[in-house]
Amino acid sequence: MRPGFLLGEIGNGLRRNVSMVVSVVLVTMVSLFFLGIGLLAQQQVSTAKGFWYDKVEVSIFLCTPGATEVASCSEGGVTEEQREQVRADLEGLSPLVTEVFYESNEEAYERFREQFRNSPVIDSIPQEAIPESFRVNLSDPSRYEVIRAAFENAPGVESVEDQREVVDKLFTFLGVLSVGALALAVAMVVCAVLLISTTIRLTAWTRRRETAIKRMVGASAFSIHLPFILETVVATLLGAALAVGLLWATVRYGVTGFLSELLAGESGLISLVGERDLWLITPFLVGGALLLAVVTAWLALHRHVRV
Amino acid sequence: MITLENVSLRYAKGDPWALRDVDLDVTRGEFCFVVGQSGSGKSSLLRLVIVEQAPTSGRVLVAGHDLGELPQRRVHLLRRQIGTVFQDFRLLSGKTVAQNVAYVLQVLGARRHEIRQRVPETLALVGLQDKGRRLPHELSGGEQQRVAIARAMVNKPPILLADEPTGNLDPDTSSEIVAILDRINRAGTTVLMATHDTSIVDQFRKRVVQLHEGRVVRDQAEGGYRQVVAP
Numbered sequence: 001m002r003p004g005f006l007l008g009e010i011g012n013g014l015r016r017n018v019s020m021v022v023s024v025v026l027v028t029m030v031s032l033f034f035l036g037i038g039l040l041a042q043q044q045v046s047t048a049k050g051f052w053y054d055k056v057e058v059s060i061f062l063c064t065p066g067a068t069e070v071a072s073c074s075e076g077g078v079t080e081e082q083r084e085q086v087r088a089d090l091e092g093l094s095p096l097v098t099e100v101f102y103e104s105n106e107e108a109y110e111r112f113r114e115q116f117r118n119s120p121v122i123d124s125i126p127q128e129a130i131p132e133s134f135r136v137n138l139s140d141p142s143r144y145e146v147i148r149a150a151f152e153n154a155p156g157v158e159s160v161e162d163q164r165e166v167v168d169k170l171f172t173f174l175g176v177l178s179v180g181a182l183a184l185a186v187a188m189v190v191c192a193v194l195l196i197s198t199t200i201r202l203t204a205w206t207r208r209r210e211t212a213i214k215r216m217v218g219a220s221a222f223s224i225h226l227p228f229i230l231e232t233v234v235a236t237l238l239g240a241a242l243a244v245g246l247l248w249a250t251v252r253y254g255v256t257g258f259l260s261e262l263l264a265g266e267s268g269l270i271s272l273v274g275e276r277d278l279w280l281i282t283p284f285l286v287g288g289a290l291l292l293a294v295v296t297a298w299l300a301l302h303r304h305v306r307v
Numbered sequence: 308m309i310t311l312e313n314v315s316l317r318y319a320k321g322d323p324w325a326l327r328d329v330d331l332d333v334t335r336g337e338f339c340f341v342v343g344q345s346g347s348g349k350s351s352l353l354r355l356v357i358v359e360q361a362p363t364s365g366r367v368l369v370a371g372h373d374l375g376e377l378p379q380r381r382v383h384l385l386r387r388q389i390g391t392v393f394q395d396f397r398l399l400s401g402k403t404v405a406q407n408v409a410y411v412l413q414v415l416g417a418r419r420h421e422i423r424q425r426v427p428e429t430l431a432l433v434g435l436q437d438k439g440r441r442l443p444h445e446l447s448g449g450e451q452q453r454v455a456i457a458r459a460m461v462n463k464p465p466i467l468l469a470d471e472p473t474g475n476l477d478p479d480t481s482s483e484i485v486a487i488l489d490r491i492n493r494a495g496t497t498v499l500m501a502t503h504d505t506s507i508v509d510q511f512r513k514r515v516v517q518l519h520e521g522r523v524v525r526d527q528a529e530g531g532y533r534q535v536v537a538p
Contacts, residue, residue, distance in 0.1 A: 005413045209399060210410075216357070217411045217462060218387030221380070307383075 001223045009227040014234065016206060020199040021235045027195050028239025029246070031188030032285050034181050036247040039281045041178035044273045045171050057101075058138060058147050060086065061131040063158045072153050078132070082156025089150065090136060096146060099137040108132055131158055189292065196232055196293065197300035203228060204304045211305060221307035228305070229297045236293035240286045244278070251278050308466060308497045309333040309356055314365030316351055316521075325351040327521040329365070333499055335465070338492040340508050341501045342532055343518035349501035352518070353468050356499070357389055358382045370465060387415070390459030390467040390496075394474035396451045398443040398458075405430065405439035408457045415462065429461040433487055449480035456487055460496070467491060469500040473507060481507055508532040 001009075014021050062083060063073035090100050103111075109127045116122050136147060144162045151157050204211065214224050255272050309331070316326040326348045333339050341349045354360040355367050358374055367374040370388045377385060398407050405426050412422045430436050433453040443451055452472055459467060469488060473481035485500075485507050492498045502508065508515060508531060515530030516523055 001414060001416050002418075209397065213397065213399070213410065213458075214414050215383075216386065216391050217414060217458075218383045218385070218389075219414045220383045223414070223416075 001219075001226070006227060006230070010230050010234065013203060013207070013227055013231045017199070017203055017231075020202060021231070024192070024195055024199055024232070024235040025239040025242065027188065027192045028236050028289055029242040031185055031192050032240055032243035032289055033246050034188055035185035035288075036243060036278070036281060036285055037250070038178050038181035038185055039284075040247070040251070040273050040277060041174055041181060043277045043281070045174045045178065047273060047277075048167075048174070049171060057163060058136045058144055059161045059163060060090075060134040060136065060147070060151050061158045061161065062086070062133060063156050064131045065128050067131075067158050070158050072155055073158050075155075077128070078156035083132075086134060086151065086154065086156060089154070090134060093146070093150065095139055096143060097136055098139050101135040103133050103135060105130060105132040192236075192292065193296050196236075196296045197303075200228055200232065200297055200300035201304045203231070204301070211307075215307060224305065224307050225298070225301045228301055229294060232293045232297040233290060236289045237286070240289040244282055244285065247278055248275065251275055308335045308337070308370060309499060310366075310368040311352070311355070312366040312368075314355065314362045314367060316348075316355065316360065316362050324521045326355075326362070326518075329518075329521070329523055331516060331523065331526070333497060335497055336492070336495055337514060338489065338498045338511075339500070339514045339516060340511075340530075341499065341516050341518065342503060342508055344503065347518040348521040349503075349518055350470055351521075353470050353499065353501055356466075356468060357386060357391060387462060388464050388466055390456075390462070390464040392452070392455050392459050392467070392469040392472045394471040396443070396448075396455045396475075398451060398454055400443055402442075403439065404435060404441050404443070404446070404454050404457075407443070407454055408461050411458055411461050425461055429457045432460065432491070433457045447480070448476050449483060452476065452480075452484050453487065456484070456491075460491060465496060467496050467498045469498065469502075471502055471504075472500065473502065473504050478506055482510065485511055505532040 062078040063070065063076070065077035067073040068076060087100065087102070090097050105127065109130045112125070112130050113122060138144065138147070141164060144164070148160045148162070152160050211224060251274065256274055259272060310333075311329050311331040314326055314329045315324055317324045329348075329352070331352075341352060343349050351360065355362055355374075356369055358377070361374070369385060372385055374385075399410065402410065408429055409422050409426045412425060417425075427436060427439070430439055433456050435450060435453050435457065438446065438450065443454065446454070452475075456467075456472075467488065472488070473484055476484060481504060488498050488500065489511060512529045512531070515525065515527050515532070517525035517527075
């Protein structure tokens with residue numbers, strides 16, 4: 001079969017079957033869009049995890065004068081001696097402890113006033129209620145328990161907090177989003193497979209006369225199947241292109257444009273997925289769609305088109 | 308060219324035999340009518356030759372190939388050696404006469420200049436050189452069957468099978484169609500034609516193979532539709 005004739009066959013097939021072709025395009029688009037969202041959400045989790053885990057530290061809050069109900073603070077505010085002991089102990093824990101920052105009560109109160117500058121509670125909290133603390137960076141953040149065991153209940157220490165617990169909630173949310181999107185994507189992919197095979201069955205029926213003639217005059221199975229497969233590939237690629245376009249718009253205007261501006265006020269503490277991440281997953285989306293189209297079409301043809 | 312050795316066929320276990328112990332040898336360049344009532348096995352015999360159906364037992368040889376040993380992926384190459392014409396013409400209604408004929412060559416990957424040369428040649432062979440631009444529904448039944456013959460012959464196959472090609476036509480037109488097949492046969496193509504058209508068989512006096520309930524009951528050179536029993 002010569003390329004010109006093959007193109008003509010494909011063009012004719014697409015024209016004669018336009019409503020089915022449009023439905024294959026749309027279903028492919030929606031399934032790949034959800035697949036893309038799922039993959040980008042996963043990408044977001046790992047990007048953000050790397051970013052946060054570098055920044056997040058374990059905080060060792062020292063006793064404030066009013067915290068006497070905590071056993072290790074029964075003597076009131078932390079003493080100079082206790083503070084130095086904690087610092088010495090922390091330094092003794094290297095290499096697990098990579099950095100230790102000390103935040104004094106004045107600095108902590110300043111930060112508190114800055115964070116809650118618009119809140120009416122600000123004036124009801126006295127400066128001495130804000131604890132001074134050591135901020136500790138770990139070489140391996142997952143070994144947080146070592147720090148907790150060493151300093152919880154140590155004299156002068158009110159509490160030990162792993163800030164990862166806070167951001168982990170965000171990651172859990174993103175994880176659920178990603179799993180949800182992927183589950184929807186799987187359901188839509190099943191729809192796409194069923195739709196493609198139904199489309200092929202209908203196309204095979206409307207073209208049964210041409211197919212019968214091709215068989216009769218000695219066309220090979222491959223050359224009989226090829227126009228069907230290529231029509232499916234064209235429709236699927238069109239759907240994939242639209243899905244990538246939609247994902248690009250979502251990333252460009254939804255994430256980069258809207259979310260990052262929204263979060264910029266939160267001291268830019270989160271790194272978001274961008275167009276680069278989309279271009280990284282695009283070959284997988286398009287390649288997956290292509291593979292799906294070819295395999296589904298091939299199987300459907302073997303069932304519905306006798307050669 | 309076409310040989311059947313002790314061929315039997317039934318479509319399902321328990322069904323009556325469509326063909327039973329058939330021996331037939333059609334040599335190159337021969338014209339052979341296969342006659343018999345409806346259900347006698349004429350079409351089944353043709354189906355075996357174009358590899359639409361495998362025999363239940365026995366051996367079928369076509370153009371030097373033993374069909375029992377021909378792998379599925381090579382069947383299409385054998386079909387290129389066989390032109391086929393049916394009672395219902397089977398033309399593509401949206402294509403013109405010339406496009407219907409050209410379609411075969413396009414499907415088989417012929418070059419454009421080859422198509423431009425062979426389509427008019429073949430239409431002239433069946434006397435339709437002036438009707439290339441017509442659509443099938445603008446033609447009479449006889450003319451449509453001529454288009455079907457042109458389509459079957461455009462690839463110059465050495466064998467032409469015709470399954471009741473005059474079944475939908477009046478006697479005069481039928482006679483014209485078989486005259487075309489005769490002309491094609493004289494040019495060297497082996498023709499095997501299934502028919503129950505008495506007058507055609509009687510008129511052309513070719514070899515006649517008569518089937519009855521799947522068996523060959525007569526194989527006669529220059530025969531008529533019915534066996535003439537000497538008084």
